[in-house]
Amino acid sequence: MPQILDLSPAPLAQARPPFVAGVVQMGMTANPAENLTKAVALLHQAADEGAQVVCLPELFRTPYFCQHLNPAYFDYAEPVTGDTVTTLAGVAKQRKIVVIAPFYERVDSRLTYNSAAVIDADGSVLGIYRKMHIPHDPLFEEKYYFAQGDLGFKVFHTNYGNVGVLICWDQWFPEAARATALLGADIIFYPTAIGWQPAEKEQFGELQRRSWRIAQQAHGIHNRCVIAAANRIGLEVLSGDGIEFFGNSFISGCYGELLASLDHTTEGVITATVTPATIEQSRRWWPHFRDRRTDAYTGLLQR
């Protein structure tokens, strides 16, 4: 009689430990110092609530100045060694949290970017993501202020987990989320500044809000990872009727399910746990990555 082998499965590969993601939603004033003070207070609140990796909204230091063209606004730009990142790095180190710190990045008089620094829990800057897809539409005239990102898609191996960062307009591009997930992101953060144009709000506002959510929830499904979007609130009028930023910041899971969310008027913090074991389970149940037809995707490199 042949020997019967014990073929029960060996234990699962040891998953990395869970961590808590946090998202800050806030309204901005015309005063960059006030905005920084408020952001710092909300980071402390997030840390008090247990968040370990916390994201602020896009360009949180300033009003959303891209509503119109004004060369004076280039003064808002600062290097990664400037006030914004330095101040937030202090909070990161003090509270042992990772901070996704959006800032208007000035390299020199030739180049400025719409960027986010990823600050690790010891206060060191792990790296910068520069917004790759730059919009330019009525009231969102970003191509004037920002060169398109030149650092590509990135994942940052932080003290708590593998973090991807994309910024606002990037959220409509499945290529960006996929490229970031392929690099190993457990979670993709989207610092954002999106809102309603008052004249459109009644007819299209709810459609736009839901469209924005679904477009990103699906990135989490397609890539089986967590998605976290940090938007601003408040009516800011720099041109025409201005923009009513619609908040609705959220965190969603591997099945697109909402884990935490805010409405369009509340300032505050939301948190949710990111569990690498859950991500792995989801990818075993729906093993999309196994079946990607990389031999057939060259059309994606065409316009």
Next chain:
Amino acid sequence: MPQILDLSPAPLAQARPPFVAGVVQMGMTANPAENLTKAVALLHQAADEGAQVVCLPELFRTPYFCQHLNPAYFDYAEPVTGDTVTTLAGVAKQRKIVVIAPFYERVDSRLTYNSAAVIDADGSVLGIYRKMHIPHDPLFEEKYYFAQGDLGFKVFHTNYGNVGVLICWDQWFPEAARATALLGADIIFYPTAIGWQPAEKEQFGELQRRSWRIAQQAHGIHNRCVIAAANRIGLEVLSGDGIEFFGNSFISGCYGELLASLDHTTEGVITATVTPATIEQSRRWWPHFRDRRTDAYTGLLQR
């Protein structure tokens, strides 16, 4: 005084006319002849309701035999010149409708595919799409029955509009939808066979259903086109506890909004109008295609 030119905009480019898309949802029996008869009846119903481009569910001729491995099931396969496509081509010609006709395609004893023929309104076969992403998971053991598609992503220029076809598992891959939209699809049809495993339904059923919808609605948002999914219904037990196919067929618009949908038990037809002018308007409001970073997407060709 300089001459003042009339700079008011010239009229919009003439948009192609709207057309009506239809989706058939049905349950299957073990009898392929019965399934074809039912499909023909539902195509006539769709035509009666004004549909001009109509899609049937994946592998509608047969039970979803991929629940387990049985070489006898290869007998279900037939060439594009077989009964399924020939019969449906007759209906297409008679009713002047375009039919998306999924069938188990046999080329010869070496190669079989999970395919869909696109039959134009004159009854001619415009071409075939062969499912590019093949699943293989418990109860969905497709890699045994189907070679992976070798014709790439396609758009079919039908009598009524530009039609893309992807099949079931393809729906989780943003690359497939994007590649199809880049070829000019007004609408992407997803013939589908997806359901609940009875033991999972209570805990995960609603999560899976919503996840399936959102994943596809977002393709419509990311690509600003219409999405139409045709699923089957009914409990089919060929292995274990079988699969309860969950229907929920739907048509959604450029903003991901549901235009028409069915529940998980109803046989029937849904229709919605596809308006190229609306698609163009949506792409002017949210001009994603303009801003794609084709210089930075080579990572998508990697595993």
